[in-house]
Amino acid sequence: MATKLPRNILQYLATYFERQERGNCGLVCKQWKEPPLSTYWAKLVIDNTTIFTIIDEFRIKEACTKDAYRAWTLDINLGKYYPEYISLLQPTGLALESIFNKLSKLICLVHLTIYQMSSIEHGQNIFMTDIESLHRNLSHMHYIKIDASLQSIPEEEMERTRNVKSANKIKIIHFIYDNIGLLWISYFAHKYLNLVSFNVTPLKILG
Structure with missing residues (x-):
């Protein structure tokens, strides 16, 4: 059965292994050797030590030269590890625009999860302009999950919601909402x- 599994399935399964364990997959069978190794940079998890790579122009360039650009899955917890950055720039409307612009250097990125922005005391909401910025900078996304409350769209923006540029590559989205x-x-x-899957979770369920 192992020899019949498609390469993309093997690569996906390998992202759940610790990096040092991926080399052991070759012991199962020859076909399992290369796909897990090719996923070494498949997933990045941004924490308190690597968040600066995103907000520092020089370090993101350095990371990209070390194959980080090959990552196709990114998990980032802005609310937990660097809330000051979001709170500082949110009133200017530049917080997520700045981050998405820097993430655009990860040219293979198709799967993005942003955690716990709803825990930020100030500026925890996602605006329609933030979603537009995400797609403007990361037009190759297939999957997006944002753990943040959606800010109500003003009635005067009704016409704009009908004339947005479609994001045809997106297959799965998951948002948190209050109303x-x-x-x-x-x-x-x-x-x-x-869309193949559209998931919106009420904020009260998370609380």
Whole structure:
């Protein structure tokens, strides 16, 4: 059975192994040797020691020269490890724009998860402009999960929700909401035309 598993399935399974364990996959069978090793940079987890790589122009360039650009999955916990950065820039509307712009250097990235932004006391909401910024900078995304409350879209933005540029590569999205509202539904309907899975979780369930 092992020899019949497709390469992409083997690569996906390998992302759940510790990096030092991926070399042992070759002991199962010859076909299991190369795919796990090719996923060494498949997933990045941003924590308190690596968050600066994203917000520092020089260090992101250094990381990319060390094969980090090959990562196709990124988990980042901004609320836990660097809330000051978000709180400082959120009033200017530049917080996520700045981060998404730097993440655009990860040219293979297709799977993005942002955790616990809802725990930030100030500026914890995601605006429609933030989602637009994400797609403008990371147009190759297939999967997006953002653990943050969606800010209500003003009624005067109704026409804009209907005229957004669609993100046709997106297959799966997952957002947290407090009160999603009809304008967000309109936005999602026009933005994501090729969805396979659409998951929105009420904020009260998480609390």
